[in-house]
Amino acid sequence: MGLTAxxxxxLIRFMCNQLAxxxxxxxxxxxxxxxxxxxxxxxxxxxxxxxVNRNHQAKPLFxxxxxxxxxxxxxxxxxxxxxxxxxxxxxxxxxxxxxxIEHISIAKSFGRVNNYTIDPSQELxxxxxxxxxxxxxxxxxxxxxxxxxxxxSKAGV
Numbered sequence: 001m002g003l004t005a006x007x008x009x010x011l012i013r014f015m016c017n018q019l020a021x022x023x024x025x026x027x028x029x030x031x032x033x034x035x036x037x038x039x040x041x042x043x044x045x046x047x048x049x050x051x052v053n054r055n056h057q058a059k060p061l062f063x064x065x066x067x068x069x070x071x072x073x074x075x076x077x078x079x080x081x082x083x084x085x086x087x088x089x090x091x092x093x094x095x096x097x098x099x100x101i102e103h104i105s106i107a108k109s110f111g112r113v114n115n116y117t118i119d120p121s122q123e124l125x126x127x128x129x130x131x132x133x134x135x136x137x138x139x140x141x142x143x144x145x146x147x148x149x150x151x152x153s154k155a156g157v
Contacts, residue, residue: 001045001048001062005041005045008037008041008044009037009038009041012033012034012037012040013034013037016030016033016037017034020034049062072137074137074138075136075137075138076136077136078135078136099143099144100124100127100143102143102144102146103123103127103143103144104118104120104123104124104144106144106145106146106149107120107123107144108120110149110153113153114153127142127143130142
């Protein structure tokens with residue numbers, strides 16, 4: 001399922017690029033379809049999964065996520081492994097500085113493009129608070145991501 005979904009994503013992108021070259025007056029509609037290709041593939045494979053599993057409720061042919069627990073049942077103080085911390089502690093200050101600078105530069109860059117201003121101190125406070133509280137809920141460290149931001153910007157988010 002994963003490989004065919006990946007193939008479908010690339011096929012839709014390729015077809016949209018070819019159609020945009022052939023029909024330049026419909027470039028905006030084709031761009032919109034290309035941007036929404038992920039949604040189309042998710043809906044297609046949700047339909048396929050439902051069609052395949054509708055008569056196999058007890059033992060589905062495709063693995064389904066299953067029951068997801070509600071609430072913050074695993075909220076706790078994180079376990080600290082000193083061996084792991086010793087392994088990366090010396091690189092931590094440089095990594096944090098690079099990640100923060102990257103986050104601020106991404107925010108400022110997209111702020112310029114989309115006509116809004118960024119307060120770097122507020123960005124740092126937001127990242128700091130999320131990274132201090134996140135581990136208590138099992139979260140991953142948060143920082144800016146250029147690729148996700150670029151994709152969301154292209155999609156109009």
